[in-house]
Each structure stands twice: as structure tokens, then as C-alpha cells.
Amino acid sequence: MTDPVAGSYASALADGEPVLALRGVSKRFGAVQALTDVELEVHAGEVVALVGDNGAGKSTLVKSIAGVHTIDDGQIVWEGRPVSIHRPQDSQHLGIATVYQDLALADNLDVVANLFLGRELTTHGTLDEVAMEKRAQELLDTLSIRIPSVRIPVASLSGGQRQVVAIARSLIGDPKVVILDEPTAALGVEQTAQVLDLVERLRGRDLGVILISHNMVDVAAVADTVAVLRLGRNNGTFPMAGTTQETIIAAITGATDNAVTRRAARATWPRAEGEA
Amino acid sequence: MSTPPTRPSGSPDPSDPLSGFNPLEPPPGLDPTPSAAVAPPVDPRLLVRQEGLRGYVDEFKRKVRGGELGSLPVVIGLIIIWLIFSLQNSQYFSAANAEFIVYYMVGLGMLATGLVFVLLLGEIDLSVGSVSGLAAAIYAVLSVEHHWNAWLAVIVTLLAGMAIGGAQGWIFAKIGVPAFVVTLAGFLAWQGVMLWLLGSTGTINLEPKALNALFSGNSYFLGGDVAGAYILAGIAVVGFGASGFLEQRRRRTAGVPARPTGELVARTVVLAIGAFLVAWILNRASGVPNNAVIFLALLVICDFVLRRTTYGRKVFAVGGNIEASRRAGISVPMVRISVYAISGTFAALGGLAIAATTNAAGQAGADPNNLMMAIAAAVIGGTSLFGGRGRVWSALLGILVIESINAGLFMLGLTLDIQYMITGGVLLAAVVVDSLSRRTQKSSGRA
Numbered sequence: 001m002t003d004p005v006a007g008s009y010a011s012a013l014a015d016g017e018p019v020l021a022l023r024g025v026s027k028r029f030g031a032v033q034a035l036t037d038v039e040l041e042v043h044a045g046e047v048v049a050l051v052g053d054n055g056a057g058k059s060t061l062v063k064s065i066a067g068v069h070t071i072d073d074g075q076i077v078w079e080g081r082p083v084s085i086h087r088p089q090d091s092q093h094l095g096i097a098t099v100y101q102d103l104a105l106a107d108n109l110d111v112v113a114n115l116f117l118g119r120e121l122t123t124h125g126t127l128d129e130v131a132m133e134k135r136a137q138e139l140l141d142t143l144s145i146r147i148p149s150v151r152i153p154v155a156s157l158s159g160g161q162r163q164v165v166a167i168a169r170s171l172i173g174d175p176k177v178v179i180l181d182e183p184t185a186a187l188g189v190e191q192t193a194q195v196l197d198l199v200e201r202l203r204g205r206d207l208g209v210i211l212i213s214h215n216m217v218d219v220a221a222v223a224d225t226v227a228v229l230r231l232g233r234n235n236g237t238f239p240m241a242g243t244t245q246e247t248i249i250a251a252i253t254g255a256t257d258n259a260v261t262r263r264a265a266r267a268t269w270p271r272a273e274g275e276a
Numbered sequence: 277m278s279t280p281p282t283r284p285s286g287s288p289d290p291s292d293p294l295s296g297f298n299p300l301e302p303p304p305g306l307d308p309t310p311s312a313a314v315a316p317p318v319d320p321r322l323l324v325r326q327e328g329l330r331g332y333v334d335e336f337k338r339k340v341r342g343g344e345l346g347s348l349p350v351v352i353g354l355i356i357i358w359l360i361f362s363l364q365n366s367q368y369f370s371a372a373n374a375e376f377i378v379y380y381m382v383g384l385g386m387l388a389t390g391l392v393f394v395l396l397l398g399e400i401d402l403s404v405g406s407v408s409g410l411a412a413a414i415y416a417v418l419s420v421e422h423h424w425n426a427w428l429a430v431i432v433t434l435l436a437g438m439a440i441g442g443a444q445g446w447i448f449a450k451i452g453v454p455a456f457v458v459t460l461a462g463f464l465a466w467q468g469v470m471l472w473l474l475g476s477t478g479t480i481n482l483e484p485k486a487l488n489a490l491f492s493g494n495s496y497f498l499g500g501d502v503a504g505a506y507i508l509a510g511i512a513v514v515g516f517g518a519s520g521f522l523e524q525r526r527r528r529t530a531g532v533p534a535r536p537t538g539e540l541v542a543r544t545v546v547l548a549i550g551a552f553l554v555a556w557i558l559n560r561a562s563g564v565p566n567n568a569v570i571f572l573a574l575l576v577i578c579d580f581v582l583r584r585t586t587y588g589r590k591v592f593a594v595g596g597n598i599e600a601s602r603r604a605g606i607s608v609p610m611v612r613i614s615v616y617a618i619s620g621t622f623a624a625l626g627g628l629a630i631a632a633t634t635n636a637a638g639q640a641g642a643d644p645n646n647l648m649m650a651i652a653a654a655v656i657g658g659t660s661l662f663g664g665r666g667r668v669w670s671a672l673l674g675i676l677v678i679e680s681i682n683a684g685l686f687m688l689g690l691t692l693d694i695q696y697m698i699t700g701g702v703l704l705a706a707v708v709v710d711s712l713s714r715r716t717q718k719s720s721g722r723a
């Protein structure tokens with residue numbers, strides 16, 4: 001398969017500066033040290049898959065970037081300058097859009113209201129329901145999800161439909177980095193493919209994407225880089241090309257020596273042309 | 277002759293944040309995905325509403341079965357109440373009694389309106405009764421004992437109500453004390469402040485000035501002129517009909533589903549019949565009381581705020597899912613504090629209205645019964661105790677039920693003990709209906 005955006009993607013990588021970088025981030029919950037000295041970099045036009053076992057700290061990391069949790073230690077660097085993210089608004093204003101694993105939709109509001117929550121379109125100070133509804137319909141059509149009506153409460157949607165609403169929600173506004181926490185977990189075959197297509201389109205638009213998934217096939221299909229978390233610590237970062245699934249799985253489960261896998265990763269850098 | 281300016285179609289609206297970049301549109305280099313071009317087929321399982329009256333009736337039946345009862349139980353309840361009392365006492369079904377009900381419902385109705393905002397958050401405000409009594413006392417002390425300008429005293433009183441509500445909301449939102457406890461403390465404390473303000477006499481007679489004059493029992497819209505009631509009914513019908521058809525046109529031009537014309541006409545006709553009937557009845561007595569006009573105007577404003585502004589959307593969102601609201605960038609504490617401030621303001625306004633009915637601020641102003649009636653009214657009218665569902669109109673419907681019962685019991689000469697038992701029973705019934713309808717809604721995926 002040839003990737004039509006490989007050129008722009010390569011140039012984005014070449015200029016080196018990550019849009020978003022985490023430096024030595026730590027987060028404690030009472031007695032649980034959920035994250036310890038975590039490093040992560042996302043460049044424009046790069047899809048970083050964040051993988052790790054259950055409870056490895058992936059969602060905690062995402063929520064720290066999104067401003068749901070504040071970090072105890074370390075630095076979040078946005079476009080080269082350190083920023084402090086204390087509230088979800090801070091993260092949104094920077095241009096980070098997040099789809100949470102626990103979807104966070106208001107059940108009593110309809111699909112349109114949920115999509116635009118916190119970013120409603122207005123005319124003369126009042127809600128522009130017509131524009132929002134039209135726009136919502138277009139967005140959902142692009143994701144080829146069947147939702148009976150955009151005017152029904154989210155409570156009456158299936159798990160997968162809710163997930164697509166949550167994904168569509170992150171695309172409203174003008175994000176520079178999109179974080180997807182297990183976006184395909186509840187989706188059917190068709191919708192999973194649509195979401196993976198979407199991830200590729202986001203990369204084509206030079207957005208940075210952090211994709212969390214337990215599905216190695218999905219990861220292999222779209223990721224450029226794989227970052228492994230294990231017990232709240234980094235356990236290797238691999239370019240997708242030239243890295244075998246076994247290597248990644250070994251890092252996730254902690255079955256091999258870390259130094260060796262990191263060496264292997266360095267040996268295959270820079271990444272070869274074309275996808276694995 | 278000038279032609280109306282037309283917007284060039286297809287040009288992006290610069291104020292629209294979405295008109296520029298669209299992450300979903302394939303970039304120029306990429307093939308457009310076929311799925312983006314073809315609209316997905318309509319889900320065949322979706323029960324689509326038929327056009328016309330038939331479809332309206334079907335949809336209505338489906339909603340009732342799904343637990344979306346709306347105003348139906350209240351309207352039926354009201355009719356039953358009116359029937360029962362009319363059978364007991366022929367005087368009940370008279371214009372004078374209707375006038376009585378409309379006039380006396382306003383004070384408590386205002387308390388209930390503020391409570392609707394609080395209930396939409398899924399919280400409660402137990403202090404509204406005491407705040408209303410305190411507000412009347414503040415107004416009386418300022419305007420009568422200190423001879424302040426009456427309007428200035430009104431404004432200071434309303435600001436005091438707002439500050440009290442805001443302070444309680446602040447303690448709830450920022451310190452994290454459960455709202456139930458904060459407002460229970462307020463329930464006691466503000467009553468204490470009221471008694472202290474009223475002093476040894478316990479009652480201060482008011483002068484018919486400013487808002488107090490407008491709220492008093494012989495103040496009618498346009499001086500009680502027959503035209504007054506019909507003008508009000510006409511404004512309501514024209515406003516309702518026009519906004520319905522304007523919205524329909526806007527939606528049709530934008531190509532999104534709109535209400536069918538038949539339904540709009542039917543709704544407007546129903547409203548017209550109701551409004552002009554009420555106007556006619558009130559005209560057979562003395563006309564529309566000014567306090568009711570103010571109450572209705574406030575309801576229209578609140579309804580607009582809740583359904584058409586971003587602020588209202590935030591209130592519903594926080595009532596539905598606090599964490600989702602927070603993650604959407606809504607400042608949950610600000611919403612909470614402001615809602616309690618609104619509740620406090622309405623409590624103060626209600627207090628002034630209640631005081632005007634007796635032309636005095638007295639110790640009975642903070643009657644705990646007022647609090648229970650106001651909560652009952654909001655819930656009976658259809659605002660859920662569980663948050664996120666309800667309308668301000670439920671304050672009007674609910675208080676109509678309560679006042680209809682009170683007027684009937686009063687007419688039958690029933691004593692306070694029976695009144696309390698019956699009101700308690702009605703409140704319980706309303707809460708049970710609310711809980712049951714929530715359960716049905718859950719099972720049919722609507723809650």
C-alpha cells in the first residue's frame with residue numbers, strides 16, 4: 001500500500017519539534033503511583049499508539065494531558081514551551097481534543113447538544129440550533145454511523161453509537177492534537193474501519209494523534225510510533241516500521257530486557273519509507 | 277423600491293468557527309472516502325413520525341408509553357381537582373374563584389420558578405421559604421422604618437436575596453458541603469434573621485408603593501379593562517405562533533427536519549382557545565391581576581434563558597452529567613453558584629409578592645409550609661427531582677394545582693390539619709409519578 005501523505009508526514013517529522021511533549025510526568029492517587037517519570041512526544045502528522053496492559057496508566061496519562069487530572073511532577077511542553085494544564089479548558093484552548101474511555105456524554109441532552117457542549121454556535125446571543133443540527137448531521141454522516149435522529153437523547157443510543165458521538169465531538173473546533181482513548185473498543189467492523197480511516201485523515205491534515213488501543217492489528221494499521229507504558233513507566237518507544245508485534249507485546253508484558261528492545265529500536269531508526 | 281438583502285448562498289460565514297478547517301474532509305491529496313459522499317440510508321428500525329395530525333397522535337401515544345408524560349398527568353389532575361371541588365361547592369366553578377386562584381398563586385409560583393433551576397441541577401434549596409420571609413422583612417424595614425425610596429428598597433431586597441442564594445451556592449460549590457445541608461442551615465438561620473429584623477411587634481404594615489402596589493390585590497392589568505386580558509392573550513398567541521412558523525421556515529431553508537404546518541396550527545389553536553378562555557373568565561371577575569402578568573413575563577424570560585441560551589444549556593448539562601460538563605469546559609461551580617443566586621432572587625421576589633397579598637411583612641412570612649408548597653409545585657408540574665429534565669412552565673402548572681386545592685379546601689372550610697395532609701399526599705403522588713416515569717424512561721432509553 002502506498003501512502004499519499006508520506007511526503008508531508010516525513011517532512012513534519014524532519015523538522016523535529018514535537019507539538020506535544022511530556023517530560024518526566026508523574027501522578028499519584030493516594031497510595032497508587034499511577035505514573036512515574038513518563039516521557040512522550042507527538043509530532044504534527046504523527047500517529048502515536050500508546051499501549052500497555054490494563055491499569056498501566058494510559059487513561060491517567062490522557063486525563064493529565066486533557067486537564068481532568070493535574071500532574072504532580074514533570075512538565076507538559078506544547079509547541080516548544082512549557083504549559084500548565086489545570087482544567088479541561090486549558091487543554092482545549094491549546095488545541096487538544098480528547099475522546100475519553102469513559103465517554104462523558106450528558107445522557108439527558110440530545111446528540112446535537114452533546115456534540116457542541118461547551119462550544120455552542122450562537123446567533124445574536126442565542127443558540128443556533130439549526131446550524132448545529134445541520135453540522136452535526138454532516139459530521140455523523142461522514143463517520144457513516146446510523147443514528148435514528150440527532151434530536152434524541154444520548155441515553156437511547158447503543159454503546160457504539162455513543163462512542164461515535166464522542167469521537168465526532170472531539171472533531172468540532174480546531175484541534176491540533178487529537179487523543180483517542182480506546183475509540184474502537186465498542187465499535188463494529190465497519191465503524192472501526194471508519195475510525196481508522198479518520199485517524200489517517202487526521203494525520204494527513206498534519207494533526208498529531210495519540211491513539212490508545214489494546215488491538216495490535218489496529219495499532220499496526222495506523223500507528224507511526226508505538227509508546228509502551230508498563231506499571232506507570234515508559235517501557236520503550238518503537239517506530240512501527242521494522243518492529244515486530246512480538247517485540248511490542250514483550251514490552252507490554254515486560255517479558256524481555258528493556259535495554260535490548262531499546263537498542264533494537266534505535267537500530268531501525270530512522271523509519272523506512274512506506275508502512276508496515 | 278428596495279429589495280430585501282439576500283445572503284449569497286454557499287459563502288462561508290466568517291463568524292462560524294467550523295466553516296474553515298474540517299478535519300473530516302479528506303485533504304487535497306487524498307481520495308475522498310466514498311462514505312462521505314453518500315448519505316447513509318435511514319435506519320429501517322426507526323419509527324418515523326408521519327406527517328399531519330395522525331402522526332402527531334401516534335407520536336403522542338408512543339411518548340406516553342415511553343414514560344415521557346410531559347404535562348399530561350398535571351392537566352388531567354387539574355381537571356379532576358376542579359370537578360371534585362365543583363361538585364362539593366357550586367361556588368368553586370366561578371370567575372371570582374378563578375381570579376382568587378390566579379392572584380394567590382403568584383408568590384409561591386415565584387418560589388417554585390427559582391426552585392426549577394435548582395431541581396434541574398438535581399439539587400434542592402430548602403431555604404427559599406425563609407429567604408422569602410426575610411426579603412419581606414428587609415423591604416419593610418427599609419421602606420417603612422427607614423423611609424427609603426420604595427423602588428430602591430425593592431432593588432436592595434432583591435440583591436439581598438441574590439447574595440444569600442449566591443453565598444449558599446458558593447458554600448455548596450466551592451467547599452463541597454451538600455446543598456441539602458447548606459440550605460437546611462439557611463432555612464433556620466434566615467428565619468432567625470427575619471424574626472430579629474421584625475423585632476418585638478412582629479409585623480410591619482406596608483405602604484402601597486412601588487412593586488408592592490403592583491403586587492397588591494386591587495392592581496389589574498390596564499386597570500382591569502376588558503381589553504387588557506384579550507391583549508395579553510393575543511400577544512401570547514401571536515408570539516407563540518410566529519416563533520413556531522419562523523423556526524419552521526429557518527429549519528426548512530437549512531434542510532433539517534421541521535415541525536409540520538398542521539401541528540403548528542394545532543398547537544397555536546389550542547393555546548389560543550386556552551388563553552382567550554382564561555382571559556374571558558378573568559374578565560368576568562375583575563381582569564388579569566398585575567402580579568400574574570409579571571409572573572408570566574418572568575416565566576417567558578426564564579424559559580427563553582433555559583432553552584435558547586448557552587447558560588441554559590450549561591444548567592441542563594450539569595444536571596445530566598457533572599463530569600461530562602466539566603470535561604466540556606463548563607465551570608460547574610459557576611453554574612451552581614449562579615443557579616442558587618437565581619433561586620435566592622426568585623425567593624425574595626416571591627416574598628415581596630406574598631407580603632403584598634396581606635400588605636404586611638409578618639412572622640408568618642417564613643411559614644415552612646410555603647417551602648413545601650413551592651417544592652411540590654415544581655415537582656407536580658413535571659420537573660424531575662433527579663436533575664436534567666424539566667421546564668419553568670412546570671412552576672405555573674404545579675402552583676395552579678396547589679392553589680386550586682387550597683382554594684377548594686378553604687371554600688369547604690377545612691382546617692389546616694386536613695390541608696397539610698392533602699398537600700403532603702399530592703407531593704408524594706407527584707414524586708412517585710416522577711420516579712416511575714424515570715424508570716419507564718430508562719427502560720425505553722430516554723433518561
Ligand SMILES: Nc1ncnc2c1ncn2[C@@H]1O[C@H](COP(=O)(O)OP(=O)(O)OP(=O)(O)O)[C@@H](O)[C@H]1O
Nearest residue numbers: 029032034052053054055056057058059060061101
Ligand atoms: N481517579 C483515580 N483514583 C485512584 N486511582 C486511580 C484513579 N484513576 C486511575 N487510578 C489507578 O491508576 C492506575 C492506572 O489506571 P488507568 O485507568 O490509567 O489504566 P489504563 O492503562 O487506562 O487501563 P485500561 O487499559 O484498563 O483502560 C490504576 O492502578 C488505577 O487503579
Ligand SMILES: [Mg+2]
Nearest residue numbers: 058059060101
Ligand atoms: Mg484506560
